[in-house]
Amino acid sequence: MLAVSELKKSFLSPEGDRVEIVNVATFALAAGEQFALRGESGSGKTTFLNLIAGILAPDSGRVAIDGVEMSALNEPKRDRLRAEKLGYIFQTFNLLQGFTVLENVMLGMSFGPRGADKAHARDMLERVGLAHRLHHFPRQLSTGQQQRVAVARALANRPKLVLADEPTGNLDRKHGREALALIREVCREHQAALLLVSHDEDVLGQFEARQDFGVINRAVQEVAR
Amino acid sequence: MTLPLIIYRSLRQHALSTLVTASGIALASGLLMCVWMVKTQAQATFTQTTSGFDAVLGARGSKLQLVLNAIFHLEASPGNVAAADYEMVRKHPLIKTAIPIAVGDNLRGFRLVGTAPELFDVQYAPGKKFTVRAGGRIFAGDAKEAVAGSFAAQRLKLKVGDTFRPFHGLAFDPKAEHADDFVVTGILEPTNTPVDRVVWLPLRGLQTMSGHDPKAATDVSAVLLQLRTPIAGLQMDMMYNKQGNRLTFAYPVGAIVAELFGKISWFDQVLALVAYLVALVAAGSVLASIYNSMSARRRDLAILRALGAKRRTIFGAVLSEAACIGALGAVVGFAVYFVLFIGVANIIRAQTGVVLDVTAFHPVLWISPVAMVALCALGGVVPALKAYRTPVAETLAPAS
Numbered sequence: 001m002l003a004v005s006e007l008k009k010s011f012l013s014p015e016g017d018r019v020e021i022v023n024v025a026t027f028a029l030a031a032g033e034q035f036a037l038r039g040e041s042g043s044g045k046t047t048f049l050n051l052i053a054g055i056l057a058p059d060s061g062r063v064a065i066d067g068v069e070m071s072a073l074n075e076p077k078r079d080r081l082r083a084e085k086l087g088y089i090f091q092t093f094n095l096l097q098g099f100t101v102l103e104n105v106m107l108g109m110s111f112g113p114r115g116a117d118k119a120h121a122r123d124m125l126e127r128v129g130l131a132h133r134l135h136h137f138p139r140q141l142s143t144g145q146q147q148r149v150a151v152a153r154a155l156a157n158r159p160k161l162v163l164a165d166e167p168t169g170n171l172d173r174k175h176g177r178e179a180l181a182l183i184r185e186v187c188r189e190h191q192a193a194l195l196l197v198s199h200d201e202d203v204l205g206q207f208e209a210r211q212d213f214g215v216i217n218r219a220v221q222e223v224a225r
Numbered sequence: 226m227t228l229p230l231i232i233y234r235s236l237r238q239h240a241l242s243t244l245v246t247a248s249g250i251a252l253a254s255g256l257l258m259c260v261w262m263v264k265t266q267a268q269a270t271f272t273q274t275t276s277g278f279d280a281v282l283g284a285r286g287s288k289l290q291l292v293l294n295a296i297f298h299l300e301a302s303p304g305n306v307a308a309a310d311y312e313m314v315r316k317h318p319l320i321k322t323a324i325p326i327a328v329g330d331n332l333r334g335f336r337l338v339g340t341a342p343e344l345f346d347v348q349y350a351p352g353k354k355f356t357v358r359a360g361g362r363i364f365a366g367d368a369k370e371a372v373a374g375s376f377a378a379q380r381l382k383l384k385v386g387d388t389f390r391p392f393h394g395l396a397f398d399p400k401a402e403h404a405d406d407f408v409v410t411g412i413l414e415p416t417n418t419p420v421d422r423v424v425w426l427p428l429r430g431l432q433t434m435s436g437h438d439p440k441a442a443t444d445v446s447a448v449l450l451q452l453r454t455p456i457a458g459l460q461m462d463m464m465y466n467k468q469g470n471r472l473t474f475a476y477p478v479g480a481i482v483a484e485l486f487g488k489i490s491w492f493d494q495v496l497a498l499v500a501y502l503v504a505l506v507a508a509g510s511v512l513a514s515i516y517n518s519m520s521a522r523r524r525d526l527a528i529l530r531a532l533g534a535k536r537r538t539i540f541g542a543v544l545s546e547a548a549c550i551g552a553l554g555a556v557v558g559f560a561v562y563f564v565l566f567i568g569v570a571n572i573i574r575a576q577t578g579v580v581l582d583v584t585a586f587h588p589v590l591w592i593s594p595v596a597m598v599a600l601c602a603l604g605g606v607v608p609a610l611k612a613y614r615t616p617v618a619e620t621l622a623p624a625s
Binding site for chain 1: 227230231234235237238524525528529530531532533534535536537538617618621
């Protein structure tokens with residue numbers, strides 16, 4: 001489902017030096033697999049997810065999703081692939097504040113090949129327990145409810161791969177566990193692979209397949225040396 | 226639904242600045258359409274308003290003043306025409322019709338004009354003749370009777386059988402009342418010409434009114450003329466204007482009024498310039514309001530991009546939003562236009578009797594709204610480019 005090889009990304013520092021953030025030799029994820037990466041702040045894990053999602057272009061290397069090489073595509077095609085095959089759950093949820101819960105989910109679908117499907121959006125929101133909040137705006141929801149909207153939005157487009165960046169970072173332990181269980185459950189239902197990054201041991205501990213991002217990211221190893 | 230929804234929600238989120246900006250556009254569009262329509266209609270209507278006459282003969286002076294006084298019932302008379310001169314022109318073989326008029330009195334601000342009953346036999350516009358409302362009739366030439374134009378009758382609340390006393394002068398002065406009583410014998414149907422603003426009296430009735438100079442009792446203020454042939458106008462022009470030096474022959478009436486519009490063309494140019502400036506400022510405010518909101522919207526745009534929206538979708542959304550503000554302003558601009566136009570048309574009607582048609586069409590009625598939308602879309606290009614360049618990863622979260 002996901003194959004990464006020799007993926008590199010660096011940024012210019014304020015001093016004008018080029019600083020390498022990501023340098024991953026290989027990383028792969030099978031269809032439906034759920035995998036967690038442990039990483040502290042500044043370890044480059046969000047950049048890694050952004051490279052996989054095609055939001056950032058790598059300096060070199062390749063990212064292939066469902067057999068399509070993302071890193072070889074131009075930007076509009078990357079956007080298309082992202083809308084078609086990826087779901088992204090952010091730590092800060094990144095809901096559109098001016099749109100209702102239902103519209104947020106439908107917007108997530110509208111850029112994909114199947115377009116916005118109101119009935120499916122409703123189903124997804126019902127699945128995450130928000131059938132009674134369809135026409136509320138995000139600011140009218142609790143933090144936990146907002147995260148559930150983000151989950152519904154990420155999965156509404158029937159993605160092959162879900163990227164979750166610290167998805168419980170803004171929730172308390174109880175709600176964090178509930179949210180994580182929901183994400184994993186819904187991914188399983190939709191046969192979507194899940195790649196989650198977090199620094200929270202409680203979250204990481206719930207994954208059988210997990211790894212330190214520092215182990216696969218040679219850029220961090222260089223800094224450490 | 227994506228693009229319309231994004232635009233709609235964005236406009237709602239920034240409702241106040243949307244309304245303020247659209248109001249500016251509406252004002253500019255309404256003003257522009259109004260200036261244009263009043264200008265073109267007024268020019269067309271005034272130059273076509275001849276009351277059915279080809280020329281006016283009056284005292285030596287300005288042709289324009291003569292026409293404004295005799296046809297539009299504005300301005301003061303430049304002087305009198307002696308009875309002998311009137312008789313001469315009336316009998317001239319090149320003249321088909323000669324109708325004398327005498328002015329100098331008013332009824333509570335509305336002009337009283339003395340004339341011959343034959344005036345009402347003339348077609349005031351092609352195929353249109355004066356008609357008196359049911360129950361009335363044209364005055365007798367030798368009686369103390371009056372026929373009121375429709376607008377004057379409405380404003381003065383005159384009806385058949387009413388009697389009134391004229392007031393001396395063109396401006397109403399309650400102390401300058403004449404001692405003669407006139408009976409209203411008829412009210413004219415509306416003609417949408419300056420005739421509607423006049424109360425008509427028999428020429429003799431006005432000339433011999435108490436208080437008027439008996440020595441001038443046979444003089445007239447002007448003579449309205451219909452020519453037998455167009456070439457007659459040139460011959461009469463030669464006779465009165467070039468060879469003579471006592472009288473003025475104003476011909477053709479329409480061309481003389483057109484000269485007036487030529488002289489005041491600077492005025493509508495100034496108004497149009499103001500409208501253009503308002504439009505420009507409004508387009509600038511579209512740019513400023515959307516551009517200023519970009520900081521607050523960067524995150525939303527980045528989220529949309531992260532969800533798979535293409536850069537050109539984001540560009541199109543911002544550009545369309547600007548165009549929508551323009552379209553909203555253009556639609557409201559029609560309301561502004563109608564209110565302004567009706568106001569101006571009422572003033573023109575009250576002052577001159579000339580009626581402008583609010584339902585008339587002119588290409589400016591589509592050109593102006595389309596130009597406003599295009600101008601606003603142009604104003605949206607800069608913020609749209611800013612949106613287009615929004616860096617998704619940086620905007621959404623700091624890298625970790």
